Every structure is written in structure tokens, then in C-alpha cells.
Amino acid sequence: MNITIDINGKNVSAAIEPRVTLLDFVRDVAGLKGTHAGCEHGVCGACTILLDGEAVRSCLILAAQAEGSQITTIEAVDGTARQPGELSVIQDAFCEAHGLQCGYCTPGMVLAAKTLLQHNPTPSREQVREAISGNMCRCTGYVQIIDAIMLAAERLQGRNQPANGA
Amino acid sequence: MKSASFDYVRPDTLDAVCSCLASHPDARIIAGGQSLVPMLAMRLARPSLVVDIAHIDELSAIRDDDDALVIGAMVRQATALSDPLVATHLPLLAKALTHVGHPSTRARGTVGGSLVHADPSAEIPLVAVTLGASLRIRDANEDFEFNAEEFFIGPMLTMIPPTACLFEICFRKPTSANVGTGFHEIAARRSDYALAAAAAHIEADDAGIVQDLRLAIGGISDFPQRLPVDVNIDLSAGKTNLGSNLTTAIDAALDSIDVVEDMHASASYRRRVAAELARRAVDDALSEIAQDLS
Numbered sequence: 001m002n003i004t005i006d007i008n009g010k011n012v013s014a015a016i017e018p019r020v021t022l023l024d025f026v027r028d029v030a031g032l033k034g035t036h037a038g039c040e041h042g043v044c045g046a047c048t049i050l051l052d053g054e055a056v057r058s059c060l061i062l063a064a065q066a067e068g069s070q071i072t073t074i075e076a077v078d079g080t081a082r083q084p085g086e087l088s089v090i091q092d093a094f095c096e097a098h099g100l101q102c103g104y105c106t107p108g109m110v111l112a113a114k115t116l117l118q119h120n121p122t123p124s125r126e127q128v129r130e131a132i133s134g135n136m137c138r139c140t141g142y143v144q145i146i147d148a149i150m151l152a153a154e155r156l157q158g159r160n161q162p163a164n165g166a
Numbered sequence: 167m168k169s170a171s172f173d174y175v176r177p178d179t180l181d182a183v184c185s186c187l188a189s190h191p192d193a194r195i196i197a198g199g200q201s202l203v204p205m206l207a208m209r210l211a212r213p214s215l216v217v218d219i220a221h222i223d224e225l226s227a228i229r230d231d232d233d234a235l236v237i238g239a240m241v242r243q244a245t246a247l248s249d250p251l252v253a254t255h256l257p258l259l260a261k262a263l264t265h266v267g268h269p270s271t272r273a274r275g276t277v278g279g280s281l282v283h284a285d286p287s288a289e290i291p292l293v294a295v296t297l298g299a300s301l302r303i304r305d306a307n308e309d310f311e312f313n314a315e316e317f318f319i320g321p322m323l324t325m326i327p328p329t330a331c332l333f334e335i336c337f338r339k340p341t342s343a344n345v346g347t348g349f350h351e352i353a354a355r356r357s358d359y360a361l362a363a364a365a366a367h368i369e370a371d372d373a374g375i376v377q378d379l380r381l382a383i384g385g386i387s388d389f390p391q392r393l394p395v396d397v398n399i400d401l402s403a404g405k406t407n408l409g410s411n412l413t414t415a416i417d418a419a420l421d422s423i424d425v426v427e428d429m430h431a432s433a434s435y436r437r438r439v440a441a442e443l444a445r446r447a448v449d450d451a452l453s454e455i456a457q458d459l460s
Contacts, residue, residue: 001174018174018216021203040167041204045270054244054273059167060203061274064174065196065218112270133356134268 005066007032008076018064023047025063026073034074034107038136045135048108049073055115057134074107077114090114090152099148101139108135113149121157125150169206176218180225180304180333183217187329188306190215195331197240197279200271225278225333228252233339239278239332243290244269246277255339258296258347258367262289265349268357278332281314284389286321286426287360289351292384295392296365299337305330318389342369342377344458348450350443351385354430360385361431362440366447370455374402381416381444386425386436393419393444405456408449416444 004013005022007030014029026035026049035058038046042060049058050072078088087095090110100106109132116123116131123131128149129142137145177183187193193215196202205211219225225240228249235255237246246252247263266272266280266289280290281301294301294314302311305327317325326332351363363384370376376399384390395415420441427433 017171019169019171019206021207041207042200042271045268048270051273055270056273057270059207060200060271062174062196062199062203062216062218064176065199065220115269130356131269134270 003063003067005071007071008073016063020063021059022061022063022066023058026058032073032075036104036107045108046105048111050111055112074110077110089155093152093155094148097144097148097151099145105135105137109145113152117153117156121153123153167207170209170212172213173215176221178221180222180331181307183219183331184304184306186217193217195219197276198274200275201283235337235339237277237335239334241277243272243275243277256337258349258365259293261347261349262293262365265289265351277335282324282326282332284318284322284324286389287385291318292363292365292382292390295390296367296380296382297337299335301332302334302336303330303332315392320388340369342371344370344455346451346454348447350446352439362386362436362443364440364443364447366451368451368455370401374459375400381448383440383444386440387423391423395419401456401459405452408445413445416441
């Protein structure tokens with residue numbers, strides 16, 4: 001069947017089998033490899049993307065179901081075109097707080113964090129834990145990831161800006 | 167982890183869904199897909215046709231029907247969780263929804279999908295049984311309904327015919343102003359499948375006399391079940407400790423339930439935990455009412 005999906009503001013069309021998941025569509029048709037394939041049955045959260053602004057698991061959605069929705073992947077995490085290597089506030093906070101080691105879970109973690117901070121700009125640590133409860137990390141032990149999201153929340157509110165704006 | 171091949175259709179009316187199901191005996195309905203897609207990926211389900219019901223608008227509405235709140239089968243769990251009507255009239259459902267999956271699965275998973283999937287440890291079926299919800303179903307252009315208590319008949323097994331589609335769920339609103347609810351579950355990890363869960367919905371009159379005590383357990387047997395506890399509770403003098411009558415009644419009700427055992431937990435563990443969670447759920451519900459009355 002022919003499918004057209006808006007991915008990061010660009011319409012991507014392809015003739016695919018109905019069994020193709022949104023994850024495989026994003027990686028193999030759109031060629032965006034930042035979305036990681038982990039368990040492919042909805043357990044690990046590595047394939048998290050934003051569908052109409054909400055974090056979802058792309059392995060649990062058929063590409064056909066996503067027609068008409070707007071998809072955002074890690075490549076366009078803050079909606080603006082960036083040069084390779086240029087980071088959004090949340091990504092930068094993950095680097096600074098050592099919120100990643102091998103990096104496999106990181107795109108999913110960053111997008112789960114983005115959804116959380118959109119709904120709740122000042123989350124408690126407990127709320128952060130709940131927001132990333134569906135994302136597995138086998139390296140960090142999660143503590144630094146929570147630190148990173150708390151740091152990102154603070155920065156997104158501009159609370160670490162110098163008082164005089166200098 | 168790739169599905170076997172299937173065809174996909176996206177009907178825009180409920181009747182069209184029923185005719186697809188009638189013409190393909192092994193067709194499966196996809197709502198949010200949070201249970202079906204993993205089953206497809208693991209090839210536990212190999213339908214020839216997948217029928218997407220997301221484009222039938224009336225299935226995604228929450229309707230206020232005077233004495234009932236009617237939730238469309240396709241209403242997403244996250245939508246129900248943030249809906250003010252659900253928060254006002256179905257506090258038990260609102261409480262339970264926070265335990266359903268994770269934020270990222272609730273964004274896609276639906277209220278109706280969870281009910282027809284009928285996982286024994288799922289929260290929404292437990293709430294439907296506790297509240298005696300009516301599940302409205304269309305089959306070959308004919309509508310009928312099941313009470314949640316008679317709908318679930320085994321693990322992943324319900325009374326729904328293979329050619330039928332659940333289209334809405336009717337929850338009776340509380341009749342009393344003094345309502346208390348409690349929901350507790352225990353799982354190996356946050357939001358994992360519950361090893362045991364308990365839900366309580368209690369209504370009391372203005373004098374503080376409990377008129378309706380609904381208690382049910384999930385996760386410990388093949389499907390969620392009511393625990394009949396017939397105890398007189400008077401909150402007029404403020405809330406006291408749960409009487410030994412109530413504790414005995416919960417234990418006695420649990421005695422008649424066939425508790426399952428698997429590699430995750432023994433039957434004895436599940437029974438003991440269920441008793442404690444049931445007590446806590448009732449305790450929370452009574453505390454809420456006592457607070458309202460004082």
C-alpha cells in the first residue's frame with residue numbers, strides 16, 4: 001500500500017507492506033537512523049519518537065496507522081534544523097550530567113523527557129522517573145538520566161541565566 | 167521480530183468494520199495496537215486482515231449521559247486520564263489509569279482495546295468489573311451489551327463474538343455525593359503486569375452509612391472478579407480502623423477464588439498480597455469519604 005507520513009516536517013512516501021512498523025518506516029524508508037531498534041515489541045523504549053507531539057513507541061505502531069500524523073524523531077528534537085553535532089538543551093543536559101554511556105537508549109530518553117517537560121516544565125524527580133519508566137537503560141543506573149532531565153528543566157526555564165542577562 | 171504478512175483496511179463506519187470481520191474469520195481489530203502489535207511481532211497472532219478502527223469518529227468520544235458516562239472504545243488511555251468528566255464521575259478509573267502501562271503506551275493504548283484484550287492483570291478490566299460497567303457491542307448491524315462481570319471468561323478470553331466490535335463502555339455515575347475510591351497493585355517493576363491488584367469504590371449517604379461497597383481483585387486469577395463483602399460500615403463518628411469483620415470478609419471472599427501460580431509468584435503469595443491490597447483499597451476509599459464528611 002502507498003503511505004505518506006510527515007516526518008520532521010517533510011512528507012515521506014513509499015509503497016510498503018501493511019506489516020511495516022513506523023520504526024522500520026522511519027529507519028529504512030526515511031533513512032533516519034537516530035531512532036533505535038531495540039526489542040521491537042514494546043518493552044525497551046529505544047524506538048521512542050514523537051507522534052503529534054507525544055512520546056510513543058514506534059515499534060508498536062504500524063506505519064499505516066501513522067498516516068495523517070506528524071512524526072518528530074531525534075534528528076529534529078527541538079523542531080529547528082540543526083547542523084550535525086549541534087545539540088538541543090535536553091541533549092546538552094544529558095552530556096553535561098553524564099546521562100548516557102553507550103547511548104543506545106538516549107534518543108528515546110531525550111524524547112520521553114521532551115514530552116514530559118512540555119506537559120510539566122517543573123517536574124519532581126518522582127515525576128521524571130514515571131516519565132522514563134518505559135525506557136530501559138542498561139548502563140547508567142538511571143540516576144544521571146534523572147539528573148540530566150532535572151538540569152534540562154532548570155535550563156529551559158532560564159533559571160541558570162545570569163540575573164543581568166549578560 | 168517482524169510480523170507475518172497481513173492485509174490492512176481502515177473503514178470509516180462501524181458497520182463496515184463488522185462486514186470486514188464477517189468476511190474474514192481470522193481478522194483482528196487494531197485500536198491503539200499496544201497489545202496487538204507485540205503479538206503480531208512475536209507471531210502469536212497471524213491474522214490475514216487487520217481492521218483499523220481509529221478513523222471512526224464516534225468511537226473516540228466521551229459522552230455525558232445524565233446518569234452515566236459513556237466512553238468510546240477508541241478513547242486513548244491518556245485522553246481518559248486527563249479528561250475532567252472522568253476525573254469527576256469516575257475517580258476510580260482515573261486512579262487506575264495511572265498504573266496502565268507507561269506514558270508512551272497510554273498515549274496510544276485505548277480503553278476499549280484493553281477491555282477486549284482481557285489480560286488478567288490489566289487495570290481497566292478490573293475497574294469495569296468493580297463498577298459493573300456495560301460493554302456495548304455491535305455484531306452484524308445488531309447492538310447488544312454485556313455487564314463487565316459476565317464479559318470476562320478467562321485469560322485473554324471474553325464473551326465477544328469474533329465478528330463483533332466493542333464500540334462504547336457505559337459507566338454508571340455514583341448516585342451519592344460521598345464517594346471514596348482506592349486502587350492498589352503490586353508488580354515486579356513500575357507499570358509492569360500486576361501480580362495482584364485491588365480496586366474499591368464506596369458510596370455512603372450523608373449520615374455516613376456505607377450504602378454501596380464495591381471491591382474487586384485482578385492479576386491473581388484468570389480474570390478480574392468482585393469480592394462480595396457484606397459488612398455494615400458507619401462513618402458518622404469519623405473513620406476508625408478497619409473492623410475485623412471487614413478483614414474476615416475479604417479473606418473469606420478470597421477463599422472462593424482460584425488463584426493462579428506461575429514463575430513470577432506463587433498462589434499463596436498472590437492470595438496474601440491481594441488480601442492486603444484489598445484492605446488498603448477499602449481503607450483509602452473510606453478515608454476519602456470520612457474526609458468529605460468531616
